[in-house]
Amino acid sequence: MADKGLAVGIDLGTSNSCVAYLNGGEPKVLPNADGHNTTPSIVAFTAQKNWLVGLDAKHQAITNPKGTVASIKRFIGRKSVDEDVQRDKSLVSYDIEGSENGDIRVHLEDQLKSPEEISAIILQKIKQDVEARLGDKVTNAVITVPAYFNDSQRQATKDAGKIAGFEVLRIINEPTAAALAYDFDTKKNQKIAVYDLGGGTLDVTILELLNGLYRVLSTCGDTHLGGDDFDQTIMQWVLEKFSAEQGIDLRKEPVALQRLREAAEKAKCDLSTEAKADINLPFITKKEGTPLNLAYSLTRAEYEEMVNSLVERSLEPCKKALKDANLSPNDLTDIILVGGMTRMPKVRETVKRFFGKEPNTKINPDESVAMGAAIQAGIINGNVRNALLLDVTPLSLGVETLGGTFSAIIPRNTTVPTKMSKLYSTVKDMQTSVNVKVLQGESKIANNNKTLGFFSFIGLPAAPAGTVQIEVTFSIDSNGIVNVTAKNVATGQIQQMKVSATSGLSKDELDKLVQAAKGRVISAAPPEEKKPKAEEQTKKTQAPSAPLPFASSLSASSSESPTEPADSEFLTGDMINSFLKDSDEHTGR
Numbered sequence: 001m002a003d004k005g006l007a008v009g010i011d012l013g014t015s016n017s018c019v020a021y022l023n024g025g026e027p028k029v030l031p032n033a034d035g036h037n038t039t040p041s042i043v044a045f046t047a048q049k050n051w052l053v054g055l056d057a058k059h060q061a062i063t064n065p066k067g068t069v070a071s072i073k074r075f076i077g078r079k080s081v082d083e084d085v086q087r088d089k090s091l092v093s094y095d096i097e098g099s100e101n102g103d104i105r106v107h108l109e110d111q112l113k114s115p116e117e118i119s120a121i122i123l124q125k126i127k128q129d130v131e132a133r134l135g136d137k138v139t140n141a142v143i144t145v146p147a148y149f150n151d152s153q154r155q156a157t158k159d160a161g162k163i164a165g166f167e168v169l170r171i172i173n174e175p176t177a178a179a180l181a182y183d184f185d186t187k188k189n190q191k192i193a194v195y196d197l198g199g200g201t202l203d204v205t206i207l208e209l210l211n212g213l214y215r216v217l218s219t220c221g222d223t224h225l226g227g228d229d230f231d232q233t234i235m236q237w238v239l240e241k242f243s244a245e246q247g248i249d250l251r252k253e254p255v256a257l258q259r260l261r262e263a264a265e266k267a268k269c270d271l272s273t274e275a276k277a278d279i280n281l282p283f284i285t286k287k288e289g290t291p292l293n294l295a296y297s298l299t300r301a302e303y304e305e306m307v308n309s310l311v312e313r314s315l316e317p318c319k320k321a322l323k324d325a326n327l328s329p330n331d332l333t334d335i336i337l338v339g340g341m342t343r344m345p346k347v348r349e350t351v352k353r354f355f356g357k358e359p360n361t362k363i364n365p366d367e368s369v370a371m372g373a374a375i376q377a378g379i380i381n382g383n384v385r386n387a388l389l390l391d392v393t394p395l396s397l398g399v400e401t402l403g404g405t406f407s408a409i410i411p412r413n414t415t416v417p418t419k420m421s422k423l424y425s426t427v428k429d430m431q432t433s434v435n436v437k438v439l440q441g442e443s444k445i446a447n448n449n450k451t452l453g454f455f456s457f458i459g460l461p462a463a464p465a466g467t468v469q470i471e472v473t474f475s476i477d478s479n480g481i482v483n484v485t486a487k488n489v490a491t492g493q494i495q496q497m498k499v500s501a502t503s504g505l506s507k508d509e510l511d512k513l514v515q516a517a518k519g520r521v522i523s524a525a526p527p528e529e530k531k532p533k534a535e536e537q538t539k540k541t542q543a544p545s546a547p548l549p550f551a552s553s554l555s556a557s558s559s560e561s562p563t564e565p566a567d568s569e570f571l572t573g574d575m576i577n578s579f580l581k582d583s584d585e586h587t588g589r
């Protein structure tokens, strides 16, 4: 168990990361060694075999495109065959490939690095800067992830924290963290929506706020929609224009592409305040020995037209989140904007049109997530008493059944932590093992969902069909991470079970990386100046349903039952009410 020492909240963003801590009960952002409140989430491995992070890495990106890794969060916890990964692969400056189990590896000179390790290098730099600034060791951290991250992405982020030398107190959802940092009228019952459009991801979360209780009602999102897609749209436009005019494909020229990437992002940001942006890249390439310049102008109207489908796409999760929360836009008291992309006027207008009210821009879109994470660290450490956070799982958890269909066991938007049990029994005489495939997602077709792993019960007593019963408990913890355990009903013994994860680092790999990270030096300029078992919830119950015919001929199930909470991990409705009553006597946190 982590000690109660200093704990930080870290927003590990696709484009920028930010860290905060509680100072006298108030969340405060900790500037990095360069004195900036956010650090670009960029890692570089140089020809001199040095590791650089943040602005240092960004500054050398043009001359070292293959060795500079930006937006690694788009790849963490994903498979190399994923459609989105295939598309993004051609647009990033570095090379990625699949590992033996299909996970992603970044090719840096002669090394292959996992996204976990690259993310860990960013976290290590943050840790280094925080410790230099506070003059103390900091090991405890709450790290945020997009609400719509699945189990593999969460687990991989947690592993990144571990590799960086952190004790990860909790993985929390970015929009929920932003809501924690939102200073609301504590007395009024409010329902708010957080619309978070960052560099790589979109999250929409609907929350109910009352007297310090932050209850997430629903969440939805797109882990592949963010500022990078807007940059890429501008890049495509320039690439096609240049190719049509000059007959040269700049995609084949890493340095030119890197320059264009930066220019496209700059043009995008300029267009948030200007009506026109220039993209000027002198000597971008050579044609028959003669240097060529690239110079185009883009108006805001043209730009808005080309990214219209991306902006409109962001409304789908808004609709779904409202529907899942059983609310209409009129029920919401506030719309909170988070993420750098919400500075784009068209995004604001679109959000305003959809929700029918002016979005609230009071909170800092770059810092509120880290600040909320710091508050959550305070809740866990017992330093913040009158706040209680109840979050949900974004994706349904279930198993594959006969005919390749998906049967949800824990539906999406169930408050976490939660656990549900199912009874399984053998279908054949003398059957000694049962195999089950665990999935996460919303498709009725099992194969369209994310396979988290397979588990098999082995060493079952050879007995007539249906007589051996195993109770399997599927649980999702407060980090949104899935666990599966099994018990032999007759003996009460924990049934021997093998879970083989289909992705992520093995324990051995992780241990090795933790050791390797200890010796890693990140080159950087020296610092300028040198609740009650809170967040937990009422048990969700689920009515028993018909037996599930499993896909595997070896597997079977007989019935399903809600699990009685065996420990104090779960809050009852009474406990929440008593929290609300107590906090009635306080104002604010």
Ligand SMILES: Nc1ncnc2c1ncn2[C@@H]1O[C@H](COP(=O)(O)OP(=O)(O)OP(=O)(O)O)[C@@H](O)[C@H]1O
Pocket (backbone or CB within 6 Å): 012, 013, 014, 015, 016, 017, 041, 073, 174, 197, 198, 199, 200, 201, 202, 226, 227, 228, 265, 268, 269, 270, 272, 338, 339, 340, 341, 342, 343, 344, 365, 366
């Ligand atoms: N003024 C602006 N106008 C338009 N876009 C902007 C502006 N400022 C920043 N951005 C964009 O916002 C994105 C970064 O936002 P942010 O820092 O919130 O993302 P992140 O937290 O790193 O990513 P994520 O939350 O998706 O993991 C980048 O794509 C950046 O170009």
Ligand SMILES: [Mg+2]
Pocket (backbone or CB within 6 Å): 011, 013, 014, 174, 198, 199, 339, 369
């Ligand atoms: Mg973000």
